[in-house]
Amino acid sequence: MRPVGSKYLLEEPLGRGATGTVWRARQRETAGAEAAVPGSPGETVAIKVLKEELANDADIVMRFLRERSVLLRLTHPNIVRVRDLVVEGDLLALVMDLVDGPDLHRYLRENGPFTPVAAALLTAQIADALAASHADGVVHRDLKPANVLLQQQGGQMHPMLTDFGIARLADSPGLTRTSEFVGTPAYVAPEGAEGRPQTSAVDIYGAGILLYELVTGRPPFGGGSALEVLHQHLSAEPRRPSTVPDPLWTVIERCLRKSPEERPSAENLARGLRVVAEGIGVHVNSAQIAAAEGVGALLAPDPAPAQVPGTPEPFGSADPTQVLPNNAGTYDPNAATSVMQHTSGPAGPQGAADPTAVMPSMPPNPPGGPGQGGGPEDPHPWQNQLRAARDRNEQTQVQYLDPSEDPLRRRPQRQAGRPPQQPPQGRRPQQAPPGQDYGYPQQQPQQYAPQRQAPPPPQPQRYAPPPPQQPQQPAPRPQREPREPRQPRQRSANPMRIPGLGCLKGCLFTIVILFVAGWLVWEFSPLQGWIGTTKGYWDQLTTWVGDITGWIEDVSGSASDLRQ
Numbered sequence: 001m002r003p004v005g006s007k008y009l010l011e012e013p014l015g016r017g018a019t020g021t022v023w024r025a026r027q028r029e030t031a032g033a034e035a036a037v038p039g040s041p042g043e044t045v046a047i048k049v050l051k052e053e054l055a056n057d058a059d060i061v062m063r064f065l066r067e068r069s070v071l072l073r074l075t076h077p078n079i080v081r082v083r084d085l086v087v088e089g090d091l092l093a094l095v096m097d098l099v100d101g102p103d104l105h106r107y108l109r110e111n112g113p114f115t116p117v118a119a120a121l122l123t124a125q126i127a128d129a130l131a132a133s134h135a136d137g138v139v140h141r142d143l144k145p146a147n148v149l150l151q152q153q154g155g156q157m158h159p160m161l162t163d164f165g166i167a168r169l170a171d172s173p174g175l176t177r178t179s180e181f182v183g184t185p186a187y188v189a190p191e192g193a194e195g196r197p198q199t200s201a202v203d204i205y206g207a208g209i210l211l212y213e214l215v216t217g218r219p220p221f222g223g224g225s226a227l228e229v230l231h232q233h234l235s236a237e238p239r240r241p242s243t244v245p246d247p248l249w250t251v252i253e254r255c256l257r258k259s260p261e262e263r264p265s266a267e268n269l270a271r272g273l274r275v276v277a278e279g280i281g282v283h284v285n286s287a288q289i290a291a292a293e294g295v296g297a298l299l300a301p302d303p304a305p306a307q308v309p310g311t312p313e314p315f316g317s318a319d320p321t322q323v324l325p326n327n328a329g330t331y332d333p334n335a336a337t338s339v340m341q342h343t344s345g346p347a348g349p350q351g352a353a354d355p356t357a358v359m360p361s362m363p364p365n366p367p368g369g370p371g372q373g374g375g376p377e378d379p380h381p382w383q384n385q386l387r388a389a390r391d392r393n394e395q396t397q398v399q400y401l402d403p404s405e406d407p408l409r410r411r412p413q414r415q416a417g418r419p420p421q422q423p424p425q426g427r428r429p430q431q432a433p434p435g436q437d438y439g440y441p442q443q444q445p446q447q448y449a450p451q452r453q454a455p456p457p458p459q460p461q462r463y464a465p466p467p468p469q470q471p472q473q474p475a476p477r478p479q480r481e482p483r484e485p486r487q488p489r490q491r492s493a494n495p496m497r498i499p500g501l502g503c504l505k506g507c508l509f510t511i512v513i514l515f516v517a518g519w520l521v522w523e524f525s526p527l528q529g530w531i532g533t534t535k536g537y538w539d540q541l542t543t544w545v546g547d548i549t550g551w552i553e554d555v556s557g558s559a560s561d562l563r564q
């Protein structure tokens with residue numbers, strides 16, 4: 001058993017997420033005044049020990065301490081209470097109430113979708129928790145079934161939202177600097193995916209995705225790769241399953257609006273969902289049905305959404321202090337914006353983005369800067385992400401180089417050319433188990449026998465980018481077909497490589513050619529008549545050779561006479 005600080009002992013791991021491991025732990029002694037809940041010796045608690053890379057980052061430790069008061073003061077019946085924060089050496093830990101029950105992700109996987117009424121009532125309680133935290137200026141930013149724990153209370157399940165503030169820690173400049181942020185795109189709001197300003201409306205979008213998943217068994221946007229899912233968040237409309245009643249669909253559709261300004265406030269969402277649950281149940285009267293059908297009127301947008309610290313300010317906000325949350329002291333206008341929420345755990349339903357996909361953090365993106373609609377030539381944030389991923393992960397590709405383009409082609413090449421290297425194979429996202437039936441009712445919330453097990457640690461995965469759509473960029477140069485390797489030169493005429501033999505052969509060949517050409521000219525041209533000898537070719541050649549020899553002897557004879 002490992003001690004955490006002087007007051008807690010870790011007993012057994014309950015599960016592991018992207019930001020750390022959650023342990024069942026026991027309190028050794030009563031915590032000091034700095035803890036929100038002092039506790040008593042022997043009490044069981046849950047402790048989330050944050051990953052080392054978070055704990056080793058000075059920025060994150062600072063942020064952790066600065067947000068201490070925010071995390072400790074968040075109390076609500078549907079929020080898992082943070083009792084204490086421990087910073088000791090390289091250990092960073094959150095001490096929480098232990099919740100006896102599964103998380104919603106696991107529950108869904110094991111029991112299938114909820115009925116529309118149950119889904120609406122459960123999401124209404126989550127919306128209650130969001131309304132309380134938003135009123136306190138705290139945006140969750142990582143709303144997903146894995147962050148909703150289901151506590152058993154008298155045979156009923158009571159949803160408890162957890163992991164407040166963790167997304168903000170993971171979003172700190174320190175982690176962005178390392179560019180290693182593990183995340184899932186399945187619950188990211190469009191503005192978050194694009195690195196645009198974020199407000200509490202991102203939690204409403206997350207609640208809409210969660211509600212959709214509760215009634216259908218899967219999130220609305222899935223795909224083969226994380227980028228495909230992001231693309232759908234930005235441009236696709238969610239498909240409405242025929243089994244979702246009209247009033248419930250109205251709520252889902254409002255939450256999933258692409259424009260954050262059109263989404264309801266958490267408070268209105270909670271109210272609307274309760275009205276819907278009443279109007280679509282079994283024993284309903286006509287007034288309840290009418291109220292449910294008019295739910296759209298209840299879903300008024302939030303007039304003053306809480307701003308996410310560290311993200312660009314919303315457009316049109318002249319005064320940045322107007323959007324500061326209550327915990328204005330934690331506002332950091334220079335904090336880097338990360339667009340990916342993290343997640344972990346087993347693969348989701350079929351078609352869902354792989355929760356363990358490694359997503360690069362967005363580079364800091366100032367308002368009006370690249371990627372914010374500044375101009376058509378600005379790279380899209382996805383392109384930045386892709387480039388970052390490539391810079392980080394992909395090996396340099398060795399490709400065939402045409403000799404005409406090789407500046408070194410005249411130099412002796414000592415190395416045999418390497419074969420073209422295959423691009424690294426991006427691991428396909430894990431295939432989730434077969435999708436579940438869309439119909440309802442499938443499952444009413446049931447008694448759950450808690451059965452804990454540590455899920456395997458998330459495996460970072462490379463995501464496969466979809467075909468690039470970059471009309472404003474010059475088309476990439478088509479790759480050349482690798483050439484056939486050249487056959488080695490045949491040198492059988494001089495296998496012994498005798499020096500000069502090649503030259504001698506050439507000379508002899510030239511002499512033969514001259515001899516044959518001379519003979520042809522001698523026989524078939526008037527040359528023979530002009531010279532007038534009427535000799536044959538060979539005789540004439542012999543005569544010429546004799547004349548030349550005699551002339552040489554005369555010349556050499558007269559030269560020796562002169563020397564004497």
Ligand SMILES: Nc1ncnc2c1ncn2[C@@H]1O[C@H](COP(=O)(O)OP(=O)(O)OP(=O)(O)O)[C@@H](O)[C@H]1O
Nearest residue numbers: 015016017018019022046098099103146342343344
């Ligand atoms: N307060 C708690 N009480 C009991 N179990 C908990 C508590 N908090 C978390 N757990 C369990 O621990 C496991 C891991 O939790 P964690 O929050 O790390 O997972 P996650 O939400 O999937 O990851 P992350 O939020 O870091 O991406 C989950 O299965 C959850 O059920």
